[in-house]
Amino acid sequence: VFVEDADSVRAAMEYYADQGWTDGLPVVPVTESYLAEFLASVDRDPGDVLLDMPQLNRSLTVRLAAINAALAGCLPLYFPVVVAAWESLALEGYPVRGIWQSTTGTAPFLIVNGPVRERIGLNSGGNVFGSGFRANATIGRAIRLGVLNAFGLRPHELDQATQGTPAKYTFCIGENEEESPWPGLHVDFGLSSGDSAVTAVVIRSCVHIEARHTRVPEQLAIDIAGTISRTGALIHETISAAVVLSPEHARLFSAAGWSKDDIRSFLYSHAVVSWSKLAAAGKEAVSSRTRWRLPSDHPDALPVAASGGMVRVLNSPEAVLVVVAGAGNSGVSAVVETFGPRGGAAPVTRIQL
Amino acid sequence: VLTARAMANAYGFPGFEYVSIAHPVASLTSVQISVLVRDLLPDLLRILGASGME
Numbered sequence: 001v002f003v004e005d006a007d008s009v010r011a012a013m014e015y016y017a018d019q020g021w022t023d024g025l026p027v028v029p030v031t032e033s034y035l036a037e038f039l040a041s042v043d044r045d046p047g048d049v050l051l052d053m054p055q056l057n058r059s060l061t062v063r064l065a066a067i068n069a070a071l072a073g074c075l076p077l078y079f080p081v082v083v084a085a086w087e088s089l090a091l092e093g094y095p096v097r098g099i100w101q102s103t104t105g106t107a108p109f110l111i112v113n114g115p116v117r118e119r120i121g122l123n124s125g126g127n128v129f130g131s132g133f134r135a136n137a138t139i140g141r142a143i144r145l146g147v148l149n150a151f152g153l154r155p156h157e158l159d160q161a162t163q164g165t166p167a168k169y170t171f172c173i174g175e176n177e178e179e180s181p182w183p184g185l186h187v188d189f190g191l192s193s194g195d196s197a198v199t200a201v202v203i204r205s206c207v208h209i210e211a212r213h214t215r216v217p218e219q220l221a222i223d224i225a226g227t228i229s230r231t232g233a234l235i236h237e238t239i240s241a242a243v244v245l246s247p248e249h250a251r252l253f254s255a256a257g258w259s260k261d262d263i264r265s266f267l268y269s270h271a272v273v274s275w276s277k278l279a280a281a282g283k284e285a286v287s288s289r290t291r292w293r294l295p296s297d298h299p300d301a302l303p304v305a306a307s308g309g310m311v312r313v314l315n316s317p318e319a320v321l322v323v324v325a326g327a328g329n330s331g332v333s334a335v336v337e338t339f340g341p342r343g344g345a346a347p348v349t350r351i352q353l
Numbered sequence: 354v355l356t357a358r359a360m361a362n363a364y365g366f367p368g369f370e371y372v373s374i375a376h377p378v379a380s381l382t383s384v385q386i387s388v389l390v391r392d393l394l395p396d397l398l399r400i401l402g403a404s405g406m407e
Contacts, residue, residue: 056363101356157359292379299383 016071021149023141023169027071037076038066042083043352050086053151055098056158060086060150068149069142078120078135081198082142084351085110085172088200089143091347094339099202100153104235105161108143109203109242109336110172111323113186114196116351117174124174126327128244129206129334140170143200165204173325179247180324181254188260189348196351201242201321202339205233211249212331217256220249220331221263225270227335228320229313231281234273237291238312240319242336243267247328264317272310279307318343372396 012029016022039046039062046063053059062083069082089095089108099106112122123133131137153159177184177193186197207230211223228241243263245253253263278284283293285301296304314320319342326332354373361369372393381389398404
């Protein structure tokens, strides 16, 4: 490395930072020739619109997605995954409806399935939510930089997030299909195991579950259900979740004969909170207008049919996605609190390789 | 306020006028909402060019 080259690179990075084309971390300078490598990796017209936000009068094209992927530090090899991630976000629906201008402060969570994981070195094993892997770090960041630079959804401006989430920097994982006892998420939604796919869901928090103590599937599922049903997560009448099981927990369920659908059904039935606990938090009623939770003496509150008993926080088994990721070395899993789906299919999107 | 200005710019109306109120709103009672509205009404009427009609 020549010192004068390093100085030029640093000057370019500072210029980009001065323009505001960053999430706060340094970005990679992009030339037309480097951009061409990204565009050559997909069979798409650079002018194709991947995501449109009519409320902002702005659209993200393939070319803009490529510029931001390069800025984020992606290799051109990763770009087909980035394109599919944008398509999945368009299908998911919340970003198009303005969720990234909201005070809630959500981030996209990308789940990658299929052979592409190995091809690009995407981590699906130990430290899967953590740092240390270029593909995970930069594919998630490519989306975030597109949100900032193409849509202008910057904090303190169009992005009104009260606190946001660290997941906004990047939140991209591979499913650990090799250590999962079940078919991958993409197969659950109609693709073949040889396909590669991205599923993008809008999320608020990622909550860990420590459950190293049991071999009983019902006990483990109750522990997960208890995490899903915390009152603090309930802004709407119900919530949804992506349950990310470690391979050890997945095998525990599978060895007892549970399928992923069995887990979803059990969680639907057991993710409940007592009416009195909801009332103590002032969330026992639902608004007639927004379906947001509020106290029963609020003027917008729908009449509460019955007090007492238990209240379900999921509207259907389909409000839960089950994914396997992480190392097979302990009984630790996570609930990723999603904004959807609450019924219907997940936005699984095939990657065109 | 920054967001309102950014939205106005996004639609090509950089000088678009608006009124602002303090948070919180969602947890207010009907009476408290009425007080908020009464306080901002003069500004609203001025922007709409209807001053003196209150």
